[in-house]
Amino acid sequence: MNVIWARSAAILISLLVLSAGVYLVAGPVPALALACVSLLGLLFYYLYQINRLWKVLDAPVYGEIPSALGLWGEVYYRLHRLVKRWRTQVLQVEQQHTRFIQAIQASPNGVLMLDDADQIEWCNDVAEEHFGLNARRDVRQRITHLIRRPEFVHYLTRQQFDDPLVMRDMGEHKHSAIAVQILPYGDNRKLVITQDITKLENTEAMRRDFVANVSHELKTPLTVLTGFLETVRDLPVSEEDRRRYIDMMLAQSVRMQSIVEDLLALAKLESDAQPPGHDVVPIRAMVAHLMHDAEALSQGRHHVAAEIDPTVGMRGAETELMSALGNLVSNAVRYTPEGGRITMRLAWEDGHAVFSVADTGLGIAAEHIPRLTERFYRVDRSRSRDTGGTGLGLAIVKHVLSRHHAELRVTSEEGRGSVFRVVFPLERSLRSAAASADSPVAGAGPAVTPQAPDSPRRAA
Template sequence: MNVIWARSAAILISLVVVAVGAYFVAGAVLALAVMSVSLVCLVAFHLYQINRLWKVLDAPAYGEIPSALGLWGEVYYRLHRLVKRWRLQVLQVERQHTRFIQAIQASPNGVLMLDDADQIEWCNDVAEQHFGLNARRDVRQRITHLIRRPDFVHYLTRQRFDEPLLMCDMGEHKHGVISVQVLPYGDNRKLVITQDITKLENTEAMRRDFVANVSHELKTPLTVLTGFLETVRDLPVSEEDRRRYVDMMLVQSMRMQSIVEDLLALAKLESDAQAPGQELVPVRELVNHLVHDAEALSQERHQIVAEIDPTVGLRGTEMELMSALGNLVSNAVRYTPAGGRITIRLGWDDGHAVFSVADTGLGIAPEHIPRLTERFYRVDRSRSRDTGGTGLGLAIVKHVVSRHHAELRVSSEVGRGSVFRVIFPLERSVREQAGAADPSRRAA
């Protein structure tokens, strides 16, 4: 027997005992009166408590469970315990729901939920950005009324979702590519997953361009070599012509060798996952060596000025820095017309070691600057070949600078020249004592 039945039986037994006592004391009439009044009071108490219970059940509110004595106290206690358990379960579900929403919001992919009528039920912030939607404003709106692109409408209505749909210039990604994948679930509902694949597409485009450019760059010298070899083999030529053909073939073969060497250097930089060392690089001697190389390459056709702060030191890999900084210097010499000025600086900028090369060359248009470090990208393709460039120098610079956690900044104005600056991080910039033999300024 449970507590409620026990307490009910105890109350009835108590009333019977009181009535029997009244019968023996004052007779049957008094006993009947006592019994009747007690039952009326008990019924009225129960009706009152039932009314209180009805109000609680009609408009439930946590923490407003009434209290009472006896049987109804037990009922309210158990009701309060049940409500508390249910509330804990609801709070747990709400926390799980909140964590689930937070996890979806943290996803780099867009998530959009559609009902059986293709109306928006919910979407995360990334989906809002990809589609240009507003979750609060557009909820319960049909998706095809908001995204009216024919390719998307056809993809959704065709009901063939094996392959994702690629959409360009969507929402805030006016120059990006979005992959859209629809996953059916539940009762004719759909989950729309979106992913920004702009970088992936750009990488694929760069790969295609790279293959095409390598083929094109190697094709020209190979064609020249093949033509001259066939000429020398099949036609009688004089010794002077033969020597001239051999010299031209040597130039083309050296050009191919330079391209292959730069490609191997790039491959080595990309495959080396270890960060450059922290050994101190003799950067002043390195820059002086680059100045001598620039003078030799210029052959007195340019005014070359070197401004070297003797207190500047660097930590890194000497060969990588030699390659990167050397490419910047040689490019300045190649692309500056005769009589121009080239300034090579090594100094400080707000605690950062800075290497810069400024020239008075032809300059670079603003639209070309973001793509300068791409492999084989050239502002003027014919001029690059005439100057002996492989089109890979700035790509090597980019990788070396990135490996040293430095920053490459390019500023240029057409017709007035360019400035290439490499800004090294604080942890690789070392301030040294100036030696007596260290040149602080040199001009040629």
């Protein structure tokens, strides 16, 4: 017997006992009147409590369970406990739902949910950006009313979702590529997954360009070598022409060797997972070496100078940095007309060690600057070959600086020259009292006294 039957039986038994006592004392009429009044009072009390319970169930508010005595107190207590348990379960479900939504929002992919009528139920921020939607405004709208691209409509209605659909120039971003994959689930519902593959396609295009460019770069000297070898073998040539042909073949061989060496250097940089060391770089000796190389390459056709703050130092791999900075300097010499000026500068900028190379050369158009560090990318192919470049120098610079967490910043104006700035991170920027341990820059004259980082002295 549960508590309700037990308490109800106890109340009735108590009422019968009380009526029997009145019957023995006052007779049957008072006993019957007492029993009737008690039963009516109990009935009205039950009706009152039932009305309270009805109001609670009709408009439930958590925490507003009424209290009562006796049996109804037990009912309200159990109802409160049941509501509390249900509320806990609801809060757990809401927390799981919130975490699920947060996880989808954190995904780099777009997620869009469609009902059985292809109406939008929900989508995350990435899907909004990819399709140009607004989740609040466009909910319960048919997806084909909002995305009217013929290829998407055909993909949705064809019901063949094994392969993703690639859509280009979506949303506000031009020159973009979005891969769309539809996954059916539930009762004829659909999950639309989107992924931005713009970088992937650009990388694939760069790979194709690289294969084509390296083939072309190697094919040209090989063609020259083959032609001259056939000429020397099959045709009678004078000793002077033979010597000239051999010199030209040697130049092409050296060019191929330079390309192969640069490719091997790039491969080594890419395959080396270990970060470069934090050894102190003898930067003044390095700049002196760069000055000597620039003057040798220029052969007196340019004015080469250096401005160095002696308190600037850096940490890293000396050979790698020498290769990267040397490529910047040699490029400045190659692409600066005779009589121009090349200036190397080492200074502090906002606490960062910065090495820059400025020239008064031909300059670079703005549309070419973002692609300068691509392998074999040339602003002017014919001019690049005339200067003897392999097309891999800035690619090597990019990888070396990436390993050192440094940044290459390029500013240029056509016809007025360019400035290539290497900004080293704080952890590799070294401030010293003076770089007395390094050899002075060639042509700099006597050693300079240390100065504040914001006022570098001209070293050459």
